[in-house]
Amino acid sequence: MTLFGRTLDGQEIASLMAMLLVLVMWIAIWRRDRQASDWFRTWNADRKARREAEAAAEAGEAAPPSTDRGEPRGPWG
Known part of the structure; x- marks a missing residue:
């Protein structure tokens, strides 16, 4: 076999x-x-949202608005 003249x-x-x-x-x-x-990032965000909703329900507050995954979060999105 010849490759580039070699x-x-x-x-x-x-x-x-092999390479x-x-x-x-x-x-x-x-x-x-x-x-x-x-x-893992998605699972952790969902878990955090569930915990916050449960804590808000126990405190008698309205559930915090859920963030759409399309919205940027934080300074880096």
């Missing part, structure tokens, strides 16, 4: 394939980690 032998081809496989694995792991972080 003939590659079996070991070099195997090394290229590509490692890159694909890192991308998959990164995506899965981001999904887990997003899930």
